[in-house]
Amino acid sequence: xxxxxxxxxxxxxxxxxxxxxxxxxxxxxxxxxxxxxxxxxxxxxxxxxxxxxxxxxxxxxxxxxxxxxxxxxxxxxxxxxxxxxxxxxxxxxxxxxxxxxxxxxxxxxxxxxxxxxxxxxxxxxxxxxxxxxxxxxxxxxxxxxxxxxxxxxxxxxxxxxxxxxxxxxxxxxxxxxxxxxxxxxxxxxxxxxxxxxxxxxxxxxxxxxxxxxxxxxxxxxxxxxxxxxxxxxxxxxxxxxxxxxxxxxxxxxxxxxxxxxxxxxxxxxxxxxxxxxxxxxxxxxxxxxxxxxxxxxxxxxxxxxxxxxxxxxxxxxxxxxxxxxxxxxxxxxxxxxxxxxxxxxxxxxxxxxxxxxxxxxxxxxxxxxxxxxxxxxxxxxxxxxxxxxxxxxxxxxxxxxxxxxxxxxxxxxxxxxxxxxxxxxxxxxxxxxxxxxxxxxxxxxxxxxxxxxxxxxxxxxxxxxxxxxxxxxxxxxxxxxxxxxxxxxxxxxxxxxxxxxxxxxxxxxxxxxxxxxxxxxxxxxxxxxxxxxxxxxxxxxxxxxxxxxxxxxxxxxxxxxxxxxxxxxxxxxxxxxxxxxxxxxxxxxxxxxxxxxxxxxxxxx
Amino acid sequence: xxxxxxxxxxxxxxxxxxxxxxxxxxxxxxxxxxxxxxxxxxxxxxxxxxxxxxxxxxxxxxxxxxxxxxxxxxxxxxxxxxxxxxxxxxxxxxxxxxxxxxxxxxxxxxxxxxxxxxxxxxxxxxxxxxxxxxxxxxxxxxxxxxxxxxxxxxxxxxxxxxxxxxxxxxxxxxxxxxxxxxxxxxxxxxxxxxxxxxxxxxxxxxxxxxxxxxxxxxxxxxxxxxxxxxxxxxxxxxxxxxxxxxxxxxxxxxxxxxxxxxxxxxxxxxxxxxxxxxxxxxxxxxxxxxxxxxxxxxxxxxxxxxxxxxxxxxxxxxxxxxxxxxxxxxxxxxxxxxxxxxxxxxxxxxxxxxxxxxxxxxxxxxxxxxxx
Numbered sequence: 001x002x003x004x005x006x007x008x009x010x011x012x013x014x015x016x017x018x019x020x021x022x023x024x025x026x027x028x029x030x031x032x033x034x035x036x037x038x039x040x041x042x043x044x045x046x047x048x049x050x051x052x053x054x055x056x057x058x059x060x061x062x063x064x065x066x067x068x069x070x071x072x073x074x075x076x077x078x079x080x081x082x083x084x085x086x087x088x089x090x091x092x093x094x095x096x097x098x099x100x101x102x103x104x105x106x107x108x109x110x111x112x113x114x115x116x117x118x119x120x121x122x123x124x125x126x127x128x129x130x131x132x133x134x135x136x137x138x139x140x141x142x143x144x145x146x147x148x149x150x151x152x153x154x155x156x157x158x159x160x161x162x163x164x165x166x167x168x169x170x171x172x173x174x175x176x177x178x179x180x181x182x183x184x185x186x187x188x189x190x191x192x193x194x195x196x197x198x199x200x201x202x203x204x205x206x207x208x209x210x211x212x213x214x215x216x217x218x219x220x221x222x223x224x225x226x227x228x229x230x231x232x233x234x235x236x237x238x239x240x241x242x243x244x245x246x247x248x249x250x251x252x253x254x255x256x257x258x259x260x261x262x263x264x265x266x267x268x269x270x271x272x273x274x275x276x277x278x279x280x281x282x283x284x285x286x287x288x289x290x291x292x293x294x295x296x297x298x299x300x301x302x303x304x305x306x307x308x309x310x311x312x313x314x315x316x317x318x319x320x321x322x323x324x325x326x327x328x329x330x331x332x333x334x335x336x337x338x339x340x341x342x343x344x345x346x347x348x349x350x351x352x353x354x355x356x357x358x359x360x361x362x363x364x365x366x367x368x369x370x371x372x373x374x375x376x377x378x379x380x381x382x383x384x385x386x387x388x389x390x391x392x393x394x395x396x397x398x399x400x401x402x403x404x405x406x407x408x409x410x411x412x413x414x415x416x417x418x419x420x421x422x423x424x425x426x427x428x429x430x431x432x433x434x435x436x437x438x439x440x441x442x443x444x445x446x447x448x449x450x451x452x453x454x455x456x457x458x459x460x461x462x463x464x465x466x467x468x469x470x471x472x473x474x475x476x477x478x479x480x481x482x483x484x485x486x487x488x489x490x491x492x493x494x495x496x497x498x499x500x501x502x503x504x505x506x507x508x509x510x511x512x513x514x515x516x517x518x519x520x521x522x523x524x525x526x527x528x529x530x531x532x533x534x535x536x537x538x539x540x541x542x543x544x545x546x547x548x549x550x551x552x553x554x555x556x557x558x559x560x561x562x563x564x565x566x567x568x569x570x571x572x573x574x575x576x577x578x579x580x581x582x583x584x585x586x587x588x589x590x591x592x593x594x595x596x597x598x599x600x601x602x603x604x605x
Numbered sequence: 606x607x608x609x610x611x612x613x614x615x616x617x618x619x620x621x622x623x624x625x626x627x628x629x630x631x632x633x634x635x636x637x638x639x640x641x642x643x644x645x646x647x648x649x650x651x652x653x654x655x656x657x658x659x660x661x662x663x664x665x666x667x668x669x670x671x672x673x674x675x676x677x678x679x680x681x682x683x684x685x686x687x688x689x690x691x692x693x694x695x696x697x698x699x700x701x702x703x704x705x706x707x708x709x710x711x712x713x714x715x716x717x718x719x720x721x722x723x724x725x726x727x728x729x730x731x732x733x734x735x736x737x738x739x740x741x742x743x744x745x746x747x748x749x750x751x752x753x754x755x756x757x758x759x760x761x762x763x764x765x766x767x768x769x770x771x772x773x774x775x776x777x778x779x780x781x782x783x784x785x786x787x788x789x790x791x792x793x794x795x796x797x798x799x800x801x802x803x804x805x806x807x808x809x810x811x812x813x814x815x816x817x818x819x820x821x822x823x824x825x826x827x828x829x830x831x832x833x834x835x836x837x838x839x840x841x842x843x844x845x846x847x848x849x850x851x852x853x854x855x856x857x858x859x860x861x862x863x864x865x866x867x868x869x870x871x872x873x874x875x876x877x878x879x880x881x882x883x884x885x886x887x888x889x890x891x892x893x894x895x896x897x898x899x900x901x902x903x904x905x906x907x908x909x910x911x912x913x914x915x916x917x918x919x920x921x922x923x924x925x926x927x928x929x930x931x932x933x934x935x936x937x938x939x940x941x942x943x944x945x946x947x948x949x950x951x952x953x954x955x956x957x958x959x960x961x962x963x964x965x966x967x968x969x970x971x972x973x974x975x976x977x
Contacts, residue, residue, distance in 0.1 A: 080965045111965050156762040196842075199960040206963060208951045213821035214850065214859060345854040349824040357952035358959070508857050596859060603848035 009464040011039040014319045018091045020455035027056040027449055029163070029415060032089040043095040044090065045581050049297050051536050052458035055091025056449060057392065057412040057419065060183070061297040062087050062094045073195055074099075077121075078113040092456035095465060121196050122365070129193065129372050136189055143182045143387050146242040148173050148394040150375045150401075169427040172398070176423055179391045180416060186388075190380040197373040204362040211350060211359075213596065216596075218506060223343045224366045225565055227335050228234075230375040234291045234304065235543045236310055237284040239328040242318035244280045247419035248273040251323070254315045256530050257525070260308035279524070287383050291541040293520075295556065296381030299393075303386035304541060313524045314544030321547075335569065352359040384543075395423065402426045404438035405446065413446040413453075463579070499605075501585065503578030505598035506557070506564035511573050512592045512603065513550045515585050532593055534585050537563075546570050551593035553581045553600050567595075575600050608651035611706040617647060619913075624649050625800035626739025631935050638912040640905065644717055645734070645803030648770055652703050653797045656774065659700070660693045668792040672778070677787035680780075687783050691775035698775050699767070708763045714804060729954060730876065731761040733805040736769040738776055740798050742791075754782060754798065758835060758879050759805055759872045766802060770949070773800040776872040806870065806931050809883050810893040811836035811922035812846055814902060815938060816853070816910040817965060822941035826859065827851045831893035833884050834869025836920055836933065843881070844868055847893050851903050858899070863892050887925060896924065902930055907956070909935050916942060 005513035017024065025033065050062065070084020083099035101107055121128055149168035159167065201318040203226060208220045245251040250273050253266050267274035285305055293310055294301025304311045321328055343363070350356045396411030404422055405411060411419060422438050429436040518524065524545060527533065533549045535542070537556040543566045546552065552567055557576035567574035573595030575581075581600060585591060590604040608624060617625040617633030629647035636642055656929050668690055715732040738754030755776035757769045776782065777798045786793070812831035817824045830839055830846040838844045844867065850860040866884050874882045894902070902921060909917050909932070916938040917942060921930045939961035954961055 100614065105852070107965065111961075114965070115961055118649065119955070119957060122955075122960070136934060199964055200957070203959045203963045207950055207959075212823050212825040214818055214823040214826045214852075216852070216859065217858075221850070221852070342854055349853070351824075352948055354951040355948050358948075358950035361952055361956040362950075362959055366962070509856075551819060 008467045009042075010462050012043065012088070012095075012465050013039050013089065015090050015462075015465070018459035020580075021091060021459070023090055023448070024452050024456060027055070027092070027415065027452070028059050028089045029417065032059065032062075032087065034088045034090055034095075038368060039086065039391060039466060041097050042464065042466045042469045043097045045461045046087070046094045046096050048556050048577065049295065049459075049462070050094040053453055053459075055299065055412045055453060056095065058298050058416045059089065059094075060180070060416050062089070064180075064184050065187050065191070066096075067184065069191045071188065072191045076192075077117050078110045079195065080107045080111040080114050090465075091459050091461065092453065093459075093461040118196055118199075121193065122200075122258075122369075123367050125372075128134045132189065132372070133379070136186070136376075136384070139182055139185055139189070140379070140384050140387060143179065143384065144390060146178055146182075146289045146391055148172070148175065148391070148398050151398070167431075169430050170422050172395075172427050173420070176395055176419065179332070179388065179395075182384075183388050184323050186380055186384045193369075193372050194376070197369040200362070200365045200369045201373065204366045207359060207362055211355065212346065215346070216505060216508070218508065218564065219342065219346075221564070222339060222568065223346065223363065224370055224481065225339070226370050227332050227339065227366075227376050229371075229565075230378045232330065232543075233287045233378075234311075235314075236330075236540065237288045238314050238544050239318055241277070241280055241284060241311075242315050242322055244277055245315070245319055246322050248277050249596055250274055250277050252321045256313075256316050258312060258316070260312045263312060264308075264541065265384050271376035273454075288381070290383040290384050290386050291378070295537050296377075297390045299409070301386075303382070303390075306386065310524050311544065312543060314547075317547055320543075324450050330569065333505070392419075395419065399423070399426065399438070402429065402436050404436050404442055406443055410442075413449045414442070426434070438601070460583075499602040501553070501575075501578045501581050501600040501602070503553070503575045503581070503598050503600070504557070504564075505595055506576040507567035507570075507572060507574035507595045509551075509571070509573035509595045510592065511551050512590065515553075515587060515591045516549075516588045517582055517585055517587045519582060532591055534581050534591075536582055546572060548578070551595065552576075553578060553585070553591075553593060555579055556584050608648055609706070610652040610655075610703045611710045612647050613710075614642065614645055614647070617941065622741055624651070626650065626741050626801070627936065628737055628739035628934055629799050629801050630739075632801060632803070632933075633636055634912075635909065635932055635935060638909070640909060640932055641929055641934075642933070643735075643804045643806050644714060645801060646714065648707060648800040648802065649740065650797035650799045651915075652706075652800065653774055655700055655703065655761075656694070656787065657797075660697050661865075662693070669796070671680070672783055672787075672927065673793045675787055676827055677784045679945075681730060681785075683783060684780055687778045687780050687789060690778040694775040694778070695768075695771045697771075707767055710802065711766055714802070732764075733759050733761050733872070734766060735801070735803050736760050736766060736773060737801040737803065738773040738798055739801045740777070741796075745746050745815050747873065754779070756837075758837065758870075759877055761877055765877070770800045770802070774798060777809075787972050793884050803871075803933075806924050806933075808835050808922035809925040810834070811920075811933075812893070814834055814906045814919040814921060815916070816919070817938055817941060818850070819914040819938075819940065825853050827853050827903050829894070829899065829902060829906075832869065833868045833893055834871050834882075835879060836870075837879065838868060838870045838881075840920065843870075849894070849899060851909065853903070856877075856900060856903060860894075863890060865889050866893065874903060892894040894923075898930070901928075905930060905932065913937065 013036060025295050031518055033294045052400050054062070066085050066087050073079045074083040081101050083101060085096050085098050087094055100112060149171045151169060152171070155167050158164065162381060204224065205220050208215050245254060250270050267278055289304035289311065289561045291304055293303070318328060347356060347359060350359055351463055392406055392411060396405060396408035399405045399422055400408050401409060404426060414422060422442060425436045425438040511532070513530060513532040514574060515534050516527050517534045518527065519536060527545060527548060529548055530550050530551065532551045534553045537554055542563065546566055547570065549572070551573040552563065553574070554563065554576045555561055555578055573593045575593055578600065585600070585602060586605065589602050592601045592603055594600070612625065614633045614636045614912055617630055618637055619630050621633065621635040622630045625647040632642050632645070633647070652663050654665070660668065671686055671690065675686060677683065711734070714734070735756065737756040739755055742870050747784065753771055757772065760766055760769050777796065810831050810833050812829060813836070815828045818826050829849045829851065832839050832844045832846040839846050845864040846866065848862045849858055851858055866889055868881050869884050870879050871882055906917070907920060909919060913935070917935045918938050919932060920934040921932050923930045950959065
């Protein structure tokens, strides 16, 4: 290691409150606070999942996943060398650390359990995954069915005549708890098969890197990635809608500057043709528009259904392509051939037959588990999670109706525990005929927290905290975050070039162009043909605008992320997981994106 | 005369190292594989042997004895004895059939006129050729033996060619060659050398190409180096060449390093021999190969590797205005190919045993980036 590099990152106890953000601590539960003894441990900022400060409610997207991940790794599958992940929040940012198992005897004892348990899942993978999909659809159906009581003046008479005996203010709490409980159920299922899925990928990755030290990560990904993946479906539906628009003769309504609401109104005036298209839209929306414009960790990552801006922004281009007679079909056959050819060529370069046999086994296992690895996100982070936030938002509407909040979305400025109290206040007021007292307490609190959140956005979180570990040996951390000793070294080294942003080389090629920094998908209309998209996260739902851009750069994401896969299909350079591109690059900067090396250079700012 | 003195490239293959030397055999083999090499012929080891037999003062046996008796640490004596042996070769009378064979070979080569003649020449002038030593041990166990014998570029006219063939023979007795053999206790008996006479490529740029990474041994990449002018500048380490690491499977350029190339070797203005000149400022930092040229070279490298069935170490040159490269040499890569390598993994009873094994290792370092 470079001897000039520091031996430690700042200690958690040395982190001062971000300027103007005093009192941020009250936004998060006590158990997320750094403890004095935490100074002894190494923590890293989970920028991959939590690239911005957490609104109070959204901290649940750390609390519940870590409850589930740890349970599955430490207790359910008994991974030999790791327990679970602990998280802390400082200045709104989520830092995590894993609890490794280092005692060889203990590893041995856990290994015996792990082999049986993991072996059962691998051995029955397809059947388990088929059942998993059904269970997950059941969980989604349950959250979709949850209602928020209306709390009318008089209770529904059926409560009396059917002798139900329970008034609906009871269901305010029960149903709110159901929403949270289902979020937890989803995350337990999410992490149930994930480690094993990633494990298969990692072992293949490891083999490829040892056999071909210079193989790009994306090449390993290409050998493994599925061609027929559910995450392509939303984009496919858009293409179908574009064809339908041309077929019905309503394609003139879709223009670059079109506001979705106005387009929908105009369609109403087009009689039968307009109705046919709107029916087509309705058919596509459930479930294929339940895709998040983010990664499912923030309430403001809305779905296409919540906000039609993104899907409608993609339509004019598709329509134009259809008019020109271009095919919109994904060249699946070509992609399949390319994948097979790449695999066959690498396979032929392996030195010995016995190693080739191992390669075949590992690749076979990857292809067995990959449908889950690729598709689970649609069910979990997209379909379920966008439904989850919608339900919470509906409770926000109830709170607004009772004048406890100014706005339904303000509910996300409260901890989920505080929402419980706010709802209790409403339940009591409805019962007593009095007024909820929450308004005078919560409205100023929400205003203050919004202000704090803005202040926290200005804070630059250190990539890690605490002493640098001698060796980073936690497979969970490596699997989920790709963080190794090399990563940590790179973090601790001073930045060599201010005009350079580094990330993962996700899709090959080098291009120069003008950057367009979009912090939010609602800004998608600003994107111009041939620009380079720079955004916090290239979620699958951004895919449809990829045809418009020259290259994509993101703060978050890995070489196996859907966006990376789509970029490769478009043959467009992409650098993902830079951690800071949206901070360092400004709209209008001329940049060079090197998708071969994972480097973005700022040429003219 | 049991063997011919001169053979065209097409008349030799990779099994003919004993007759044509490593370089000659390799050029013949490349010709047979349909790879583009500058046309030429080999002055066989039979020619060398017949000349050696007829040397004054006891012929080949006497030379062998004198050399074998040397102490490699006695530089003065080594220098004196080798100089006198070299003189024998450069002044020995040639058998008439041999001299005729070389002159005829050159005449035929000149007639073929496959390559554009040297630019800027006034009227027809003798075809320029390279006269290259082709040692018999080059391609075998000891690759580092290669390069100890001389190569002469931009040689013109039958008289000069005969003189330079003699120089190649003599270079088998250079101080370096002899010291090398003595230190390694290589036998002097039966030692022979062939000479390649090959039409000169007026190289705009040239370089080398390894069909596996010399740094990591990775067989999925091709590493190319290129600089302006003749390849002697790159091989001799006189310039820092541009370099590219290309993915063999997809053709993607993984790394590209463009260096400041200050010097180049070019034909001397007299048309004979080589001189070193400064690279014009505008060219110093421009890549010596564009992407299209890179792709063509990679394709040739892959074809050669496929033909031999093993990673290759290749020298190439690219003439100005030409749309394809010429290969000047290809030999098996020897560093990584001979290194013992335990298998990285072997088949397990159950495919998922690989995962269990990885996740069971404390401090397992899978590295890289996982999907999410």
